[in-house]
Amino acid sequence: MSKTTGRLVDNLKLKNIHPNDIDCIVLTHLHPDHIAGLLPSNGNTLFPNARILLSDIEYSYWQKKPNLLELNIPPEVRKMLQSTTSEFLQRYADRIETVSMDEQLMADISLFAAPGHTPGHVGVEVQTDDTLFLIAGDAFLHPAHFTHPE
Template sequence: MSPAPFYTLTAGDLTVTAVSDGLMSAPLSLLSGISREEAEHLQRHSGLASPETIAIGAYLIRGRGNTVLVDTGTGGANGVGGELIANLARLGVGPEEIDAILLTHAHPDHIGGLLSAAGTPAYPNATVFLPTRESAYWLATSTFDNASDRGRRNVLLVRRVLANCAAQISGVDDEEVIAGIRPCLCPAIRPGIPGIVSKRAIPRC
C-alpha cells in the first residue's frame, strides 16, 4: 500500500499540500529515541505495508501569488521515488509553475528531484533556497573523506545537483525568503538544518 499522495491544510492565507514522491526502504535501526514497537505502530498507522518503508515527500505551498515547493524528493536517484512531478501534475501544477523551492537540507531524498533524468534543472523557473551551512557541508573535502562508500556516492550526487543547478541556488540562513516564509532552525538530523514556517501562520518559532 502506498500513502495517499495529497493531504492539505490551511496555514494563515497559505494552502499547504503534502505531495508524495514515492517510497524507499530503510531499517528501523536507523531511528533513535523511539522503541521499535512504537515505530512499527506509527508506520502501519500511516498506511505503509511494511514498517521498514519510508514515505518520501515534499510540500506544495500556494498563496500570496507564489507556488512554492519545500524539498523535491529523490528525482528517482538510486532507483527510488521520483513520483513528485507526476503527482504535482495531478494537482494541476507543472514544474515550470514552481517559482521557489525551499530545501530543508541536501540529503539525496530532499535535493535529488532538482534534476531531471537528463541532468538539467527539473524546475526551470524556480529560485532554489538552500541553507548556507548545508552547501558548505556537502562541498567540504572532509565530508567526502570521512564518508563510507555509500556516503561518498551520496556526496557526489549532491555535488552534481549543486553544480547543475548553481544558477538557480541562493544561500539562506534565517531571513525571510519569500512572501512571509522563513527558515526556523530545528537541527534534528544535523546542526544547521531548518524547518520552514509562515510568519503569519506561526508568529514566532
C-alpha cells in the first residue's frame, strides 16, 4: 500500500506484544487499507489465536462478490478492492465471526452502525472508567466532518 504500512507486527513486538497474544480483531469494514496488513505475502495468516469480528452486513455484502460498478473508481482500483477482500475472506474463513452492527462485544466494548462508506461499516466504542474512545473507521474522512458532524 505504501512505505509506511506493513509494520504492525514489528511495532507490536516493540511493546512486547506477540502475534500469539492477540485473541480478537474487530474490523470496521473490509477495505484493503484495513485488511491488507493481515495478508502477509507468504500466503499465511497473522495472529493465529485471534477471532476476526465484523458486521454480518459487511460480511454478506462481500461474500456476494459485488461488481462495484456503482463506484466512480478506476477499473484497477475496483479489481484491487475485489481481489484483496476475496483473498482475506478465503484466508480467514475459519476464524471470521459475524456480529450485528450494534453488538455489545464486552462490558466496555460495543459496536455502532456507521454505514455509508460500506454497507456494513461499523464504529467501535470503548468505555473506560473515565474515558470514552470512538474508533470511527472511515466514518470521518474530511476535517469538515469534525466541524459539522451532522
